[in-house]
Amino acid sequence: MKVFGWTVLTLVFVSELLAIGGLFVWGLPSLLWSFVLGAAGMLAWNFFASPKARFGHPVGRPVVKVLVFGLGAYGYWESGLTGLAVVVLVFSVAVNALALLPSVSGLVDEVG
Secondary structure (H helix, E strand, C coil): CHHHHHHHHHHHHHHHHHHHHHHHHHHCCCHHHHHHHHHHHHHHHHHHHCCCCCCCCCCHHHHHHHHHHHHHHHHHHHCCCHHHHHHHHHHHHHHHHHHCCHHHHHHHHHHC
16 A cells, blocks of 8 residues: 555656646746746745645645646646646646545655
């Protein structure tokens, strides 16, 4: 069961990277906007949504997650990558739902 849990957590990390990538792509062709949007997504995740977030809150954490994943998918959509946007959004929802299983979420508590 631990293999399943760590696989899910790895896929959650991949979905986070895809969301940040969507924010980056949204800012193109301006590299400045790309880095600003990508950095804003990473900072929001770090301070509010990560497992060890400094300002993590039972209500704030899910809100920031929805914003980062939603805006990341929207970034792909606005860039003309509509198929990728749908795949990223569905993938993110699925793996984050699996991460809520007690056997998976307990792994994060074991490490931290």
